[in-house]
Structure formats: structure tokens, C-alpha cells
Amino acid sequence: QKEVEQNSGPLSVPEGAIASLNCTYSDRGSQSFFWYRQYSGKSPELIMSIYSNGDKEDGRFTAQLNKASQYVSLLIRDSQPSDSATYLCAVNHGDSNYQLIWGAGTKLIIKP
Amino acid sequence: DAGVIQSPRHEVTEMGQEVTLRCKPISGHNSLFWYRQTMMRGLELLIYFNNNVPIDDSGMPEDRFSAKMPNASFSTLKIQPSEPRDSAVYFCASSYWDGYTFGSGTRLTVV
Numbered sequence: 239q240k241e242v243e244q245n246s247g248p249l250s251v252p253e254g255a256i257a258s259l260n261c262t263y264s265d266r267g268s269q270s271f272f273w274y275r276q277y278s279g280k281s282p283e284l285i286m287s288i289y290s291n292g293d294k295e296d297g298r299f300t301a302q303l304n305k306a307s308q309y310v311s312l313l314i315r316d317s318q319p320s321d322s323a324t325y326l327c328a329v330n331h332g333d334s335n336y337q338l339i340w341g342a343g344t345k346l347i348i349k350p
Numbered sequence: 351d352a353g354v355i356q357s358p359r360h361e362v363t364e365m366g367q368e369v370t371l372r373c374k375p376i377s378g379h380n381s382l383f384w385y386r387q388t389m390m391r392g393l394e395l396l397i398y399f400n401n402n403v404p405i406d407d408s409g410m411p412e413d414r415f416s417a418k419m420p421n422a423s424f425s426t427l428k429i430q431p432s433e434p435r436d437s438a439v440y441f442c443a444s445s446y447w448d449g450y451t452f453g454s455g456t457r458l459t460v461v
Contacts, residue, residue: 281452340393
């Protein structure tokens with residue numbers, strides 16, 4: 239069974255601090271990695287994708303990938319209350335570019 | 351682009367009734383997915399289509415569920431007969447290569 243594991247949280251972070259969200263995956267054949275943000279009552283929204291080992295930065299967001307350790311993370315700098323949401327990690331099924339394996343999500347709370 | 355469009359946004363129905371959920375994917379996307387989300391089970395893939403052809407329907411719970419994609423711009427998910435345990439948010443998503451765009455979802459309540 240191919241899996242994606244996330245800490246369900248909630249993860250509470252003070253406003254302005256760095257929020258660190260982690261994800262591990264079991265399928266060594268996976269090549270595409272995604273972070274989605276889901277506000278309560280809304281649909282998941284793609285915020286970051288990463289395909290190569292290392293860091294990828296986009297504004298306040300940085301995705302980090304380590305394929306050897308089968309680990310992907312998302313850092314949110316200067317956290318804002320509007321970042322409070324559930325963050326879903328998704329990894330492509332190694333045999334397919336289309337199918338994603340989803341983590342259960344980490345609930346992030348940014349405290350003013 | 352208007353994004354992935356789902357209808358209805360909310361559906362309340364009585365047990366035993368037929369329910370049809372609709373989805374219009376983003377133009378040019380060749381993959382379409384139907385997901386179900388509940389607090390207990392998270393996001394569950396029900397079925398996915400590639401170029402209008404069902405590729406994997408192993409997530410469809412049982413014969414009460416069926417999905418069609420008659421053309422590149424329209425898909426339906428039908429539940430007949432509906433049961434209270436089908437209550438969930440149903441999402442449609444589309445993709446061109448990888449990474450999905452989700453619709454707003456249909457919140458289904460079966461009473």
C-alpha cells in the first residue's frame with residue numbers, strides 16, 4: 239500500500255514565525271510532489287509543486303524535497319492568520335503522472 | 351478560464367433517491383477525477399478519466415455509483431440509490447499534466 243504520511247496537527251504557530259509542515263511518502267518511484275491548501279469548507283488549492291531534490295521558493299513559501307529520505311516539507315515564512323488552513327501533501331503514483339496519493343493533511347493555526 | 355465548474359453546490363436528498371452530480375473541467379485538460387472527502391476518510395479517489403475514457407474506477411464504492419464522461423467538457427457522477435453513508439463533499443478535479451485544479455465541490459447530504 240503506497241502511502242503519504244502527515245502529522246494531523248493542529249500545528250499552532252505565532253504570527254510572523256516560520257511554519258514547518260512535513261510529509262513522508264513510501265513510493266520510491268514518485269517524481270512529482272505537491273502541497274495543497276484547503277480552507278474550511280473550500281476545495282483544495284495548489285500552492286507549490288516540486289520535482290527535484292532541494293528547495294523551491296515562491297514568495298513566503300518554500301518547498302523542500304529529499305528523495306533519498308522520501309521526505310517533502312513546506313515552510314511558510316512570516317506566517318499570517320490567513321495562512322490558517324489544512325495543508326495537504328500529495329505525491330504522484332510512481333506508475334502514473336496523473337494519479338496522486340494524498341496525505342490526510344495538517345491543520346495549521348496561526349495565532350495573532 | 352472559469353476553472354472547474356461543479357453543480358449543484360449543495361444537495362439534500364432522501365435515502366433511496368437518485369443523485370446526479372455534474373462537472374465541467376477546464377478546457378484543454380485531458381484528465382478528470384472524482385473525489386469524495388469526509389472527516390473520517392479524507393480525500394478518496396473514486397474514478398479518473400483520461401481523454402474521456404475511464405482508466406481507474408477501483409475507488410467506486412459499489413454498484414450504486416456510476417460515472418460517465420460523454421465528451422471532453424462534461425462528466426457526471428450518479429448515485430442510485432443513495433444512502434446516508436454517502437453523505438460527503440464530492441469534488442471534481444481536472445489536470446493536463448500533473449497537479450490538479452479542483453472544483454468548488456458538491457456537499458451531499460442523504461437523510
